[in-house]
Amino acid sequence: MNTYGYVRVSTKDQHTDRQLIALSKYQIPKRNLYIDKQSGKDFNRPAYKKLLRRIKKDDLLIIKSIDRLGRNYDEIIEQWHLITKEKGTDIKIIDMPLLDTTRSKDILGTFIADLVLQVLSFCAHSERENIHQRQMEGIRAAKARGVRFGKLPLSLPDDFTQTVRKWKRKELTEAEALAHLHISRSSFFKYIKVLKL
Numbered sequence: 457m458n459t460y461g462y463v464r465v466s467t468k469d470q471h472t473d474r475q476l477i478a479l480s481k482y483q484i485p486k487r488n489l490y491i492d493k494q495s496g497k498d499f500n501r502p503a504y505k506k507l508l509r510r511i512k513k514d515d516l517l518i519i520k521s522i523d524r525l526g527r528n529y530d531e532i533i534e535q536w537h538l539i540t541k542e543k544g545t546d547i548k549i550i551d552m553p554l555l556d557t558t559r560s561k562d563i564l565g566t567f568i569a570d571l572v573l574q575v576l577s578f579c580a581h582s583e584r585e586n587i588h589q590r591q592m593e594g595i596r597a598a599k600a601r602g603v604r605f606g607k608l609p610l611s612l613p614d615d616f617t618q619t620v621r622k623w624k625r626k627e628l629t630e631a632e633a634l635a636h637l638h639i640s641r642s643s644f645f646k647y648i649k650v651l652k653l
Contacts, residue, residue, distance in 0.1 A: 459484050459516045462507055463491045464524045475520040478550050482518050496527040497584070499535055513544035516558065521551040522576045529581030536573055552576065612647060613637050620653045 461479040463472050472491055479489070488510075490503040499505075511517060517539060519525055526532045539545050540557055549555035554572040613619075616637060623633040634644055647653075 457514045457516065458488060458511075459518065460488045460490065460507060460511055462504065462517060462519050462524065463489065464496060464501070464504075465493050466495050468493045475524065478520045479518055484518065496523065496525070498528060499526060499531055508538070508543075511539065511543055511545045515545045516548060517545055518548045518550065520549075522549050522555065522573070523580045523583075525549075527580050527584040529577045532577040532580065533574065536570075536577075612639075616647065617651070617653060620648055624653075 459482060461482070461484040463475040463479070465472055465475075470493070472493075476489075490507040492501040492503040494501055507517070522532070526535065536547070539547055546557040547555065548558060552572065553559075555569055555576070557566070557569055560566075560568075619628065619633050619637055622628045623630065628636070630641070630644075634641060637644065639647075
């Protein structure tokens with residue numbers, strides 16, 4: 457039997473320390489720790505995929521909390537089934553002792569773990585949807601107040617139109633026009649299109 461640990465944070469800037477400290481109590485070999493730094497919206501994560509290839513029957517996978525596994529309700533249930541039923545690997549969720557398949561292997565223990573998993577996965581999925589909804593509401597409210605999102609429009613030189621006409625008449629090369637206007641090639645062509653010149 458091998459013991460593995462899985463750690464996930466949503467972005468590269470977030471720290472894994474809290475999860476690693478929780479897992480350190482289980483003396484998991486460093487080579488058996490898998491860490492992803494990306495969103496839990498799906499399971500297309502490099503470290504998680506490597507972990508799935510390594511775990512086998514009677515191994516143990518330890519995770520700090522269920523939302524570190526993922527945030528998509530249907531996919532969490534699917535992955536739980538894949539790990540515990542198809543691969544025969546046990547799972548221990550540290551923050552939720554009822555989600556520990558090593559505690560009771562009888563039908564009641566399995567039923568309780570599966571039931572708790574479904575409830576918690578639903579909560580994690582709902583929270584993700586609520587976060588998205590709050591973001592959208594915040595953006596709509598900000599737009600209603602006149603806040604603008606995205607890149608600020610480029611302030612064009614007064615002679616932009618005249619320079620473009622000279623370039624079109626081949627009185628200026630593209631490089632000369634860009635140098636004269638002090639703008640990038642992409643901005644040059646973007647504003648030609650926007651202004652329909």
